Amino acid sequence: MTRISEIYAQALFDAAAGLGCIEAVAEELPEMEKPALICESRLSDPRVSPRDKAALLDELLRGKVSPVTAEFFTLMLRRGCLRYFPAAAAGFKVLCDGYFRRATVKLRVPFEPDPETLERLKNRFKEDGLLPEGAEDISFAVIEDKEIIGGFIAYCDGRQIDASLKTLLAKIRRAERYGTRL
Numbered sequence: 001m002t003r004i005s006e007i008y009a010q011a012l013f014d015a016a017a018g019l020g021c022i023e024a025v026a027e028e029l030p031e032m033e034k035p036a037l038i039c040e041s042r043l044s045d046p047r048v049s050p051r052d053k054a055a056l057l058d059e060l061l062r063g064k065v066s067p068v069t070a071e072f073f074t075l076m077l078r079r080g081c082l083r084y085f086p087a088a089a090a091g092f093k094v095l096c097d098g099y100f101r102r103a104t105v106k107l108r109v110p111f112e113p114d115p116e117t118l119e120r121l122k123n124r125f126k127e128d129g130l131l132p133e134g135a136e137d138i139s140f141a142v143i144e145d146k147e148i149i150g151g152f153i154a155y156c157d158g159r160q161i162d163a164s165l166k167t168l169l170a171k172i173r174r175a176e177r178y179g180t181r182l
Contacts, residue, residue, distance in 0.1 A: 005084040009091025029089040036085040102137035106155040132157040
């Protein structure tokens with residue numbers, strides 16, 4: 001994340017907190033990433049008149065998002081910073097997670113795990129201190145990755161936990177080659 005996207009994320013978070021609509025904005029931002037890309041290309045084109053740009057923006061936003069989200073989107077557009085929108089939205093999510101004391105763990109696995117396995121992983125991550133401090137609500141974003149033969153790779157709070165079979169086998173090969181212990 002760039003410093004610019006961090007500044008935008010913090011500004012949006014402060015505005016949403018001040019108006020009491022953090023959750024509403026958090027739900028809307030992921031849906032705005034595709035329109036941001038469309039707007040970036042169409043609305044940065046100097047051949048498109050200001051009236052047409054305003055009409056397109058109005059069509060994309062009216063009644064679909066809260067006034068805070070619409071104003072934020074418009075501000076980024078006017079400043080020519082829509083390319084930072086996805087990173088700002090991700091930064092906003094991180095700020096929300098901290099505010100609501102929750103953590104999202106991205107979990108790359110070869111197949112969808114059952115709820116029992118996810119609960120065991122959640123408890124293990126808590127016990128090992130691998131979650132952000134103070135996180136009470138933990139959710140998983142499961143990504144099926146057929147290249148992972150077994151095990152998992154987890155990402156949380158800027159850290160990666162690689163418990164994949166591929167990595168374990170590589171460690172065993174290195175240990176055998178160099179005569180070290182695992």
